[in-house]
Amino acid sequence: MYLAAAGVGTLGIVDYDVVDLSNLQRQILHGVEDIGRAKVESARETLASINPDVRVIAHNAPLNSDNVMDIIRDYDIVVNGSDNFPTRYLINDACVMAGKPLVDGSIFQFEGQVTVYKADEGPCYRCLFPTPPPPGEVPSCAEGGVLGVLPGVVGCLQAVETIKLILGLGRSLIGRLLLYDALSAEFHEVRLRKNPRCPVCGENPTITELIDYEEFCGVPLPRRDGVTEHAQEALLETV
Numbered sequence: 001m002y003l004a005a006a007g008v009g010t011l012g013i014v015d016y017d018v019v020d021l022s023n024l025q026r027q028i029l030h031g032v033e034d035i036g037r038a039k040v041e042s043a044r045e046t047l048a049s050i051n052p053d054v055r056v057i058a059h060n061a062p063l064n065s066d067n068v069m070d071i072i073r074d075y076d077i078v079v080n081g082s083d084n085f086p087t088r089y090l091i092n093d094a095c096v097m098a099g100k101p102l103v104d105g106s107i108f109q110f111e112g113q114v115t116v117y118k119a120d121e122g123p124c125y126r127c128l129f130p131t132p133p134p135p136g137e138v139p140s141c142a143e144g145g146v147l148g149v150l151p152g153v154v155g156c157l158q159a160v161e162t163i164k165l166i167l168g169l170g171r172s173l174i175g176r177l178l179l180y181d182a183l184s185a186e187f188h189e190v191r192l193r194k195n196p197r198c199p200v201c202g203e204n205p206t207i208t209e210l211i212d213y214e215e216f217c218g219v220p221l222p223r224r225d226g227v228t229e230h231a232q233e234a235l236l237e238t239v
Contacts, residue, residue: 025148065210092125112154122175127195
């Protein structure tokens with residue numbers, strides 16, 4: 001919403017889910033009247049009402065190794081808001097291979113994290129976490145829950161980083177992980193280093209093709225009827 005208000009030329013939204021009542025405490029792009037509608041269509045209408053001069057492209061499809069490169073090809077920046085590990089690894093690998101900066105945000109219960117991955121200037125997601133966790137090791141969003149306003153805090157920070165990248169202003173979060181603890185109202189920063197042995201962006205990468213990691217993380221593949229076990233959400237921008 002803030003990127004649309006700022007006048008970012010083109011916004012692409014990737015999601016393959018429909019609006020549910022349980023989304024509304026945190027996903028303010030949608031309202032009660034949107035329940036049952038495709039999230040990408042509801043989001044497009046909301047963004048158009050904020051700024052009709054912004055072009056909004058809806059990608060109503062499950063993001064996977066077959067389509068991710070085609071989807072991100074024409075965008076300058078990728079902003080990741082996905083809620084599962086398979087999508088996070090897929091987006092990271094695709095951005096490294098396509099040379100796209102990735103503004104990444106994650107949330108869990110009362111904590112959030114924000115950083116910018118840009119493989120030619122700093123580490124990527126796999127530099128921190130080379131492989132996905134095994135099934136059952138990390139609780140899902142449905143199991144762990146999240147404070148409803150936390151996605152807004154993290155999303156606004158991602159919007160700030162995106163606008164900085166577009167304008168070439170300030171010091172980005174490349175190589176830095178910003179941690180937010182809502183319960184203590186504290187921010188902390190962790191320095192990140194590029195791993196020369198990273199399997200995707202290191203000196204001798206071993207991952208050179210995109211992989212769908214659902215089977216490793218215990219997440220079923222999205223069904224073609226529009227019902228998914230986990231929503232896949234990503235936002236892409238063209239300046």
